[in-house]
Amino acid sequence: MSYWFTDPMLKLMLPLMSSSSIKGLYSTFTTPTVFMGSNLLPEGPSIVPTPVDIIGARCPKKRAFLVTDEFAERYAARVAKALEKAGFATQVWNKALPEAPMENVKESAESMSQFEPDVIVAVGGGSVMDGAKAAWILYERPDVTDLATLSPLTPLMLRKKAFLVAVPTTSGTGSECTSIAVVHDSDAHRKVPIACPELMPDFALLVPDFTVSMPPRLTVGTGLDVLAHAMDCVPTPASNEITDALALASIEMVFKWLPRAYRNGQDREARYRMLMAASMAGIAFGQSGAALTHALGHSLGSIFNTHHGLTVGLFIPYILQFYQPVTDKWLALGKALNVKGASREEIMVDLVKKVRALFADLEVPLNLKDLGIPADEFDKNMERLVLYSCEDICHFFSPRPMTMDQCERIFRYAYEGKDVDF
Ligand SMILES: [Fe+2]
Known part of the structure; x- marks a missing residue:
């Protein structure tokens, strides 16, 4: 398999692009809209718009596809319940695997394509969020056949079909606030980073209760x-x-x-x-x-x-x-x-x-x-x-x-x- 990061031209360009001299000429700073606190998904009535209300206002179809794994599924169920209460149709895909193997990502994208969501919600640790980002690329861009060739200079043209919400259940990766997804090439035992500004989630929901069960x-x-x-x-x-x-x-x-x-x-x-x-x-x-x-x-x-x-x-x-x-x-x-x-x-x-x-x-x-x-x-x-x-x-x-x-x-x-x- 060929990887974008072994391309000799990119290997020369990337250190230059990230240098302080270039960043001094042109630099951006982006974050998702971050909601934080233990009452982000209130069960009762709320006097202010909840994060789900705000997300819902951007979803004409109100179809939410939740990506999760067996450990975080219970939290995904709570998010799905809040979305359903706000009028969303939901589907929970709970088969995300550790390290986001590319085959697993493809499987997720296939289910996503069948459901046709206008919002993707990743609920889990780093592997879940990274896998959801990568599956989102394949959902938006069925013409992409090989994730490993997508360099930071490749325009992804996302958000024609859906946007992304990240709900971490661990406190580590920070993927809820980065434009990076690391997937795994299981055949070659190699990690494949996909780094593109468009991969920054639109919303991050930081719910501390979702992290208390970490051993x-x-x-x-x-x-x-x-x-x-x-x-x-x-x-x-x-x-x-x-x-x-x-x-x-x-x-x-x-x-x-x-x-x-x-x-x-x-x-x-x-x-x-x-x-x-x-x-x-x-x-x-x-x-x-x-x-x-x-x-x-x-x-x-x-x-x-x-x-x-x-x-x-x-x-x-x-x-x-x-x-x-x-x-x-x-x-x-x-x-x-x-x-x-x-x-x-x-x-x-x-x-x-x-x-x-x-x-x-x-x-x-x-x-x-x-x-x-x-x-x-x-x-x-x-x-x-x-x-x-x-x-x-x-x-x-x-x-x-x-x-x-x-x-x-x-x-x-x-x-x-x-x-x-x-
Ligand atoms: Fe890390």
């Missing part, structure tokens, strides 16, 4: 995904004052609220703040890019099937150390976390200590060995790990592009838990 390990894994998005997007060349403000506030919130949500999943306030932090980091990294945490994390996850959030989170200290020689932007992370130090070097040491202390508090592995990657398998797959990382779309956003040799060294240092010193 502790998932709470931590998704929470570390938020932290990786936020910490990795500040030093990128495409970041700006708006994305920085959101990312830095999100980092503070993760440090404050993730341990509480981990220890007590029923803590409604912690769940609410983490849901907000995930969306804020999503808005930030969706426009400034999450770089090497995700380039290396995507590659490792594709080959060893490790949890996305745990994997990208684990790389945070190593990639910050790798960025250190070429940028000072990471100093803002230290400031946000009240890290003291007399020099850049001291601040980096204390910043990494602070991140590792949070990881220890959350009982997550600090290196790839402890993540359970067998040494012989790690060595055997090194060539692919490096190639996939260097080709990953997130690599284009890095303040310090990696050579293949540097990439292999970061992997090996992260395996042993050694500080990156090159």
